[in-house]
Amino acid sequence: MHKAFLQNNDIKSSKSRLSHLLLHKLDLYLADVQLSLDSVLDKRLVRTFYDLIVAILLHRHNSMGLLLSELGGYICGFAHAPAGTKRISNLLRSKKWTSTIIDNFLFSQTRKRLESLVKQGKRPLMLWDDSRLEKAESWFLEGLCSVESSKAKRLTRIKKGYYSPPNKRICVPGYHWTSTLLSALGESVSVCQMSWWTTRGKYKEYGRNIMFRMLEKLQKQVGKGILHVLDRGYANEWTIEWFTHFQQDFLVRWKKNHLLIHSTKGKKQTHLLARSFKARSKKIVLDSQRKILKSISIAWTQVQHPSFEDINLSLVIVRDTKNYQSPLYLLTSLPV
Incomplete structure (x- = not known):
């Protein structure tokens, strides 16, 4: 009994630490957008915005519609669900802010992450x-x-x-x-x-x-x-x-029946054109659907689209050597 009690306490304490960590990370992530909202909205609406994000993260599920009344109960307690619903309604109907603030926030986060990836x-x-x-x-x-x-x-x-x-x-x-x-x-x-x-x-x-x-x-x-x-x-x-x-x-996954132009093979549908090119490389990859390792071969060539014959493109052909799947055709603007 004593051992089980200690184990349950450990589980509860670990969950509490994890929830505090997640809230801390959410605070850091939303800091910029909350500053932007502070300049145009009442502090109570900014607090409602934060509580709403937390409620959606905690209770989002494909079988749960997250109705406005449900969200109101989550942020204010179900005894005060109508008050919570009114807070969310005031936030969403406010004409003092627009979706542009959210767009600017997402682009700001994207630029920061881009710099990190490049480094x-x-x-x-x-x-x-x-x-x-x-x-x-x-x-x-x-x-x-x-x-x-x-x-x-x-x-x-x-x-x-x-x-x-x-x-x-x-x-x-x-x-x-x-x-x-x-x-x-x-x-x-x-x-x-x-x-x-x-x-x-x-x-x-x-x-x-x-x-x-x-x-x-x-x-x-x-x-x-x-x-x-x-x-x-x-x-x-x-x-x-x-x-x-x-x-x-x-890089776009290309359709097999679309036309492409090759300098020596002429204009053909993609799958007919791809048959002319032998594999230049092989690789072992994981088939996530079948949960098996399989061997693929890779071929590539330079092509043009019939509507843009002055633009050089690269066609990459990925074949399954065991014929589990039909070939994959990738068209890219990058030279291979």
């Missing part, structure tokens, strides 16, 4: 990501648009012994989301930019315009020296045009 001799990577925020049960929220439901796609996946899933994609109300995240090889990610947008109504936007504005901000705030990494959703000609216009290096 360590690491290449900074800017990861572009798109997703959506699904509001499947909502109808009247401002700015809702149709988004493809990733949850519905998982639920209707083919399973043995069950009915055939619908052929067409399932769409629900929601918002589109675009972000850029700063990282490096062997490093964790940190947020640089985030944007939520809609394709309907008064605030209707196009994904290309969102990307252009985010890239323009990056060029002004951060400058050059970053490698932008993008998935197949960005494999198109305007990605090449805009990154070249803003003088930014990029």
